[in-house]
Amino acid sequence: MKIKYLYHLIILILFDLYLSGCTKAYDKIEDPEKEIFNFVLTEAQEQHINASRGEQYEVTDPIPILHFGGSAYQLDRFEIRGDNTLKFYRKGFGVNMDRKISMYNPLERKEKKYEEFKLLAMVYDYTYIENSTAVGLFRMAGLWPVYSFLQRSG
Helix, strand or coil, X not given: CHHHHHHHHHHHHHHHHHHHCCCCCCCCCECCCXXXXXXXXXXXXXXXXXXXXXXXXXXXXXXXXXXXXXXXXXXXXXXXXXXXXXXXXXXXXXXXXXXXXXXXXXXXXXXXXXEEEEECCCCCHHHHHHHHXXXXXXXXXXXXXXXXXXXXXX
């Protein structure tokens, strides 16, 4: 009886030691409302973006790098986009990452990974209201799980 008990105890200890070596690796999950997207551009690219009007185009040579939450992310594509914002100094951007970026989605209370997203300039005040109303209605109806957040412009 004691040998059987000792055998089970040894198996249990070995199993416990085996499991104690297992760990789960977590990516750093950023809250986008507490962080800032910082795109590194050349001086010439920044001047061209700010001076351009009515022109959609992709920023290349070099493709900007995104700094967010203490990490640098390579981009596959960085484009100037939007119909109305093209006429203004403050532009909208389309961003396609080379890998997914983890962010905390407070609506779903969990981490979400994004590889492609839009940064809207929203140069007209009424569009803030329209956009917020539309997103709220979509969310309530369960039609389109849009996640959005606001960041102050730098």
